[in-house]
Amino acid sequence: MGRWQDMSGEELEEQYSPSRWSPRLDPDAVIEAHEEALRAGTQRARTTTHALLHVPYGHGDGEKLDVYLPADPSGTFPVLVYIHGGYWQCLSGVYLCGHSAGAHLAAMVLSTDWAEYGVTPDIKGAVLVSGVYDLEPILHVYVNDALNMSREVAQRNSPMLCLTGAVPAAAACEVLVAMAQYDSPEFRRQSQEYCQALRSAGWTVSLLDLAGVDHFDVIEKLSQDSYILTQVILNMISRA
Template structure:
């Protein structure tokens, strides 16, 4: 009886493609079904037990653990360390999502020349929700009372001022710029102009203007499966 060395390339591919062997679902849907099931289970687990999330175990950005504790963590208990599958490559595409000032920070991640740090982050997509992308107007508001930004600092940290051509950067991913109908005219302007500037620089950009929501419930409603922004994000992830 021959070993794997005697298999044709096609047979060997089949042998090492688990999605082709299930009798429950076809190979085109089973992986997504697995990801969906695991994501739902994760949420249920986080809602039912104590957790310590994103605990670093090393210096790398990905070197973090999510710890799920038993009902009485004061007693001695066994530890199970679960390492997910994916052939060391699947189930680790990174997606960014930021709201308001968080959208600014996510946009700055996209603006960073990561090659200067010797890394190429595997960012598949970014969702920027009701963000601020040009900080200079903030210099003239109450917000700067605490920040005390100078004009130079504001310009240096404005994503709008440091958009690189998509072909020249390490991170060139799909970007969704979302804004609320009831956001202020300035927030709406910034979202539109930033999205258009990214698109002009060759980035893959969608601009989503959401009716019937304000600056706060535009993000609060992400817990609703039928919410359009939830659906758009899920579709972005499923396409990767």
């Protein structure tokens, strides 16, 4: 496949529309199934954990998070911060896990020079699933109709362009970049190139190509104990 710059507008629209690439269901149905899977998983989590819902971390209506604690929260335990996807619009010892646009946000956390803010987050690991790490192609597809990003904004917020060789957290943080077999070629290219860029910048990083899953069930299956990505995340946490 050639560079994204050589693609027509129609080709880019297709590449950055993950629902068109699922072999399981048609585009509308796979999104509906994904939303239902997330609702069901959330409900299961709320019935099996001690849940603190809609905790504000800012002043905006969308600046809230849900906290799920063990049923018996005594003792110490790792924290996994999950950032959902939805092209930054839909679905509204520390470890990061992000899916799709959520993987972009998690990658931006890794790219931030936290010394400027007077803090040193102890991020032990990050799992980036089917993410977008270079936003410039997004300028040319339907997603930007709502985002209205300029080229300067896209470049400033592209993890691929924010890496340096002197990231203090690089040595301590283990990064897993995961992609689905049925992600579009552009999504797969972005994962592969971002993984290589992290490695070149001195990060401890590995690439996981997950067979038999698309852009949506690649993350839905985390509720299954036997799913390889579930096992990889648990192993990453247990090694800390």
